[in-house]
Amino acid sequence: MREVEISDDMIRLGQLLKLxxxxxxxxxxxxxxxxxxxxxxGAVETRRGRQLVDGDEIxxxxxxxxxxxxx
Numbered sequence: 001m002r003e004v005e006i007s008d009d010m011i012r013l014g015q016l017l018k019l020x021x022x023x024x025x026x027x028x029x030x031x032x033x034x035x036x037x038x039x040x041x042g043a044v045e046t047r048r049g050r051q052l053v054d055g056d057e058i059x060x061x062x063x064x065x066x067x068x069x070x071x
Contacts, residue, residue, distance in 0.1 A: 001057070001064040001065070001066055002020075002064070002065055002066070003065070003066050003067075003068045004016060004019060004020045004065050004066070004067060004068065005068045005069075005070050006019075006067060006068070006069050006070070006071075007069075007070055007071060008069070008071050009053060009054075009069055009071050010051045010052060010053050010069075011051075011052050011067065012048065012049050012050065012051060012052070013029075013033070013038070013040065013045060013047065013048055013049070013050040013051075013052055013058070014026060014029045014030070014033070014048035014049065016052055016058060016065070016067065017029040017032070017038070017058075017060070020058075020065045022058070022060045022063055022065065023060075026048075029048060030048060032060060033045065033046050033047070033048055034046060037060060037061070038058065038059070038060050039058070039059040039060075040052065040056060040057070040058055040059075041056055041057055042057075052067045053067065053069065054067055054068060054069035055067065055068075
């Protein structure tokens, strides 16, 4: 598991997928979400706009990232 630091209290899932390097661009983020390949805190998530906060865990394939807020 690796941590991704954000400077605000929250970040949208689509943005985090790009920031963390799990996807290369927004269109890829949309695709993996529509296919049900992304899990947030153990549940499948399909919304790019899902708000993530400190401590949330995102899984895509065999990669796990945790949101860490520095705000």
